[in-house]
Amino acid sequence: TNEQLVLFKIERCDLDIKTNSRNHRTELFGGERLIVRRGQPFSVILHLSPGSKALTPGPLPRKESDTKASFTLTDSTSETEWSASTTSDPSGKIASVSITSSPNAPIGLYSLEVDQDGQKTSLGRFILLFNTWCPSK
Numbered sequence: 001t002n003e004q005l006v007l008f009k010i011e012r013c014d015l016d017i018k019t020n021s022r023n024h025r026t027e028l029f030g031g032e033r034l035i036v037r038r039g040q041p042f043s044v045i046l047h048l049s050p051g052s053k054a055l056t057p058g059p060l061p062r063k064e065s066d067t068k069a070s071f072t073l074t075d076s077t078s079e080t081e082w083s084a085s086t087t088s089d090p091s092g093k094i095a096s097v098s099i100t101s102s103p104n105a106p107i108g109l110y111s112l113e114v115d116q117d118g119q120k121t122s123l124g125r126f127i128l129l130f131n132t133w134c135p136s137k
Helices: 017-023
Strands: 005-014 034-037 042-055 062-065 068-070 083-088 094-100 108-116 119-129
Touching: 005 119, 017 034, 017 042, 042 119
Parallel strands: 034 119
Antiparallel strands: 005 042, 042 094, 062 068, 083 094, 108 119
C-alpha cells in the first residue's frame, strides 16, 4: 500500500483499564493492571505530539514466536490473528488504538510497544486470559 503514516511522538499512553476491565469481565481481578481476554478487542489511548517524519506501513502481520506478535495498523481488526486499528480525534492529539489478539494466543503476561521505523516506545504490559466467550479459530 502507498498510504503514508505520520510518525508521532507519544507523550502518554492510557491503557483505559476501567473500560477494558468492564468489557472483558475482569474488573474483579483488581484495577491496577490491564487484564484482557484473548480474541476480544481492547483499546489503548495514545496522547500524541505530531511529528514531521512520514513512513509507509510495514510488512503484513506475522507471528514471530509464541508470545511475540508484530502487526501494522489497519482500517479494521481481524478475528483470527493479532491486529490493530486506529482512529484519531480531529485535533490529531489523541489516537485510540483497538487491539485484538489471536483467539489462540498463549495466555500470560505481554509487553505492548510501538515500533516506529526502529524507534520503540513502551506502552505498558497486560495479562492475556483464556476467553470462554470466544471460540478458538
